[in-house]
Amino acid sequence: MTADRGAQHPPAAGEGRPPAGAIAVQDRYADDFAWCYGCGRHNPAGLGLKTHWDGEGTVTRFRPRPEHMAVPGYVYGGLIASLIDCHSMATASLALYHRDGHRLGDPEPVPRCVTASLQVDYLRPTPLGPELVVRGRVVELGARKAVVESELYANGVLCARGRVVAVPAPPTMTGASPGQGEG
Numbered sequence: 001m002t003a004d005r006g007a008q009h010p011p012a013a014g015e016g017r018p019p020a021g022a023i024a025v026q027d028r029y030a031d032d033f034a035w036c037y038g039c040g041r042h043n044p045a046g047l048g049l050k051t052h053w054d055g056e057g058t059v060t061r062f063r064p065r066p067e068h069m070a071v072p073g074y075v076y077g078g079l080i081a082s083l084i085d086c087h088s089m090a091t092a093s094l095a096l097y098h099r100d101g102h103r104l105g106d107p108e109p110v111p112r113c114v115t116a117s118l119q120v121d122y123l124r125p126t127p128l129g130p131e132l133v134v135r136g137r138v139v140e141l142g143a144r145k146a147v148v149e150s151e152l153y154a155n156g157v158l159c160a161r162g163r164v165v166a167v168p169a170p171p172t173m174t175g176a177s178p179g180q181g182e183g
């Protein structure tokens with residue numbers, strides 16, 4: 001994955017800025033499954049990521065806070081992995097929802113996926129300060145998985161790229177109350 005290092009992202013529909021009040025994927029996860037640190041709307045300590053369709057793919061925007069620092073001036077790589085992870089999961093969930101004939105705004109909750117594999121390439125240091133833009137697209141949609149490729153930009157410059165395998169959440173991950181893991 002060495003191509004496009006440092007590529008400028010082409011102009012996209014709406015530049016990833018959803019209209020006010022637009023429904024995000026995370027708004028439509030079932031209540032019991034909306035606690036994820038990265039994207040759960042019920043997790044007050046989380047990142048609160050919101051993912052929307054934009055043009056041919058999906059987009060999530062996030063402005064890192066000072067505590068998301070790796071070294072002064074640059075973003076911590078673990079945060080970058082989290083952004084790519086949750087953005088890709090939302091993209092996979094949305095693709096499954098569309099495959100089932102639904103559109104955001106339908107009453108049925110969006111299906112939930114978990115991360116089977118998360119691979120991130122850090123192409124250049126990500127500056128701490130500007131809003132980050134993550135763009136994703138589904139490259140494979142199978143019966144039991146979706147493969148999503150996501151790219152993270154700062155000031156329009158490609159800084160990291162991820163490839164994520166998403167699998168519908170197994171029944172063993174359902175039913176616990178927040179704070180009740182198996183371990």
Ligand SMILES: CCCCCCCCCCCCCCCC(=O)SCCNC(=O)CCNC(=O)[C@H](O)C(C)(C)COP(=O)(O)OP(=O)(O)OC[C@H]1O[C@@H](n2cnc3c(N)ncnc32)[C@H](O)[C@@H]1OP(=O)(O)O
Nearest residue numbers: 033036089112113114115116117144145165167169170173
């Ligand atoms: C009503 C429902 C509500 C549900 C409500 C859930 C609440 C939960 C909310 C979670 C919110 C998430 C928020 C953000 C994402 C996280 O942070 S999720 C947390 C981190 N991830 C985990 O803990 C997952 C732990 N791993 C697992 O549970 C199992 O390994 C998995 C991922 C379910 C896969 O199970 P499995 O039995 O291996 O699945 P299997 O059917 O064999 O494989 C399906 C496909 O995936 C592929 N695959 C599996 N593992 C891998 C791998 N490591 N690498 C590459 N490909 C793989 C297989 O090859 C297969 O591909 P195909 O043969 O179909 O082409």
